[in-house]
Amino acid sequence: MNHLNLSCRNGLLHLSRYNISCLLINQETLKSWFDSPADQAAALRIQQDFLADCPARHRQLQDSIQRHGDVSCWPLATYQMLYRMKDLHDLFINQPAVVSLCEQGNSIIPHLEQRMTADPRYQSLLKRLPANVKLTSATNTHWSTPDRHLPYIGEHWLDMLSDSGQPYPALNHLLEQLQPIAGLRTAYRHLSAFHVSSNISPLHMYMLSSIPRGDSSLRKLILNESADSLLDSYQRLQGEPTCLTDWQTFSRRIRNFGELKLPDVVDRILNGVPADEEIPF
């Protein structure tokens, strides 16, 4: 252990020679710190020892990150703050959507702006100002540090997932259905961009989990279909789904077909017609 300079501090693996840290559970980063396979193997053994000895709360938190987030890019300062906040710690372990929100603290700013502009008091006052005067708004709080954004997320995480800034039954129901499913971190980021109806099922979320939040046309194409239609289209194109990755592959295959409906897109793919961006000029 000594010759590798590895230590464990606050649930993080620390390489004192370069003063760098990673999550205790993060094998890939740990391996990247060492060149020789022998050192890498030794480091992984040391990691296992630390993991065996580490407190249960650290294990729970890191397991949750591994299941629902991206271990390799997890902000370490957020992790340390999360470990200290008991309430949020429990919420974090039980609600995968919170893992997704904690990974990107800056989502608070558009959420607050959206809530403010949707406030009926704000709207009515705005109407009483001269019509030619346009208002803008800017945040008056620095949200970038975890000590600022984590308490807010702890309190308003459900509001932040809603398009209107207020929780509603269909959203709650969907979150309950998604709770045990891992690997949906990107799908949660889509939630505030549309209103969840009873039509939206976990299948929709599977497909959203591989497309960026900015791709509104593909999101619209997916959300316009019922769960049965999605499954039917999937089966026509790829057979029986076995895991989340299959659905992610499916959503990637139906990209760039413009305004077409999903069954038509599947028809085109089956007929060998390339997507718009693949058409050679």
Place this chain on the structure above:
Amino acid sequence: MGVTYEVKRTEQGFQIVSEKLSKGPIDVLCQEQGLTIENTESGSSENLGLFEFHKLMYGICRESISQQNYPEQQRHWQIKRLSQRLYKDILNVWRATLAELPETILNIQRALYAASPGNHRNAVFDGLANNAYAVRDIVQLRAAAHALLNLDTLIRFQQKNAVEHSPEYQALQNIAKEYHRNVLIGHIEIDDTIRIAYFSHWPDLYAPDGRTYRSLNRTLAALPGGLPSRLLCQLPKLQLHKPYTERLPLLLLLLWSIQHDRHPEAGHYDVIANADTASIKRAMQRLATSRHIKLSSRRTVDVNEFVQTLLDYPEATHGGIVGLTDACIDWHRAQNERTLAELLDRLGEDQATQRPPIELPSSLHIHFLERTHAVIQEGQEMQHCISSYAKATVQGHCYLFHIDYQDTQATVEVSPQGHIVQSKGPHNKPTAASVWGRKQLKAWGKPLNTTNNSSTDNDSDIPF
């Protein structure tokens, strides 16, 4: 000679035709908004005010000459010669073209040009000419013409002010705070309906709260000329406690207001607001004398420099502007002495600068700076950066001279090769001394070049 130019009337204005214009005639369009010189070949056009006749002349001649292949050095002379030839023809056709425009528009444009020469293409909005009272005010009152020139800025100020002080805006701010946000006024769109509504009460546009008052009314009724139009946009930020009917006191106050916008801690309002023309001139003269520079009360830029200097003085005063200027001069002098002491302290003991290898100039107007302390003192007195050259003078990297000539002063830097590197008066401004000194030292420094070259030759003889 022998080339004929013809000035012809067209439907929209006139054009200049000649066999010399290989790329086609030069068209001048005359519209209510202004004149446009169009070069059909290049597609370029230049917009001018209706009454900018001299610019029109220059523009036409420049376009004509640009179509002919004169050498660069001759162009200016050719433009001048052509404008002398075409002057009468273009003047007559320009007058005839203007005479066809509606009288009201001509009167408005003439008043705008008199208030502030330039191209005021967008100032006249639709519907203005229909308001007889507004037109009468623009023609008769300089302040109304300035209000029209700055209309959008003045309206935006009034609207912003009104919104910011409204209970609705305060309530919006409180709601925004609940969401950790601040509400700000962004863009204010202004259309002709708003312009008509506001301009019908144009004196109100100059008042802080949108309601004119006695001192302001009297100021606007006799607004002095020679004020930059944009400066009058500062008037709504001030509450005048007396009428200002002379240029210099009003200019001083408006320039102070600009500084106050940039540095809200800027003081001396009472002194500035109560200064009269004679005392301002006297104060500017004192400052100019103390700094060895020229400050003209007729130049806005000089008055602005005067205001900025006064605002450097940090303590409150209760006297007049002359007293404030004296205190300010003393304060700056003390500051300079402190800086000088610090510089001398940093440089250490007074050392001799390296003398040039040739005889020093014999003129009594030229003084070689022989000691490092003299160099630093020169920098302090002349208010430029020559002090930073003190070390270089010891090492012989430059020779510095002070020039006293025709009651002006300058510092000249000569390189070891005898070239004039720089010649500057106080505050890095050119003076008669800087011009004269440059000429004298250039002649004096010629032998330095050969001296240094010969020393280099000697060095090259060394076999390693």
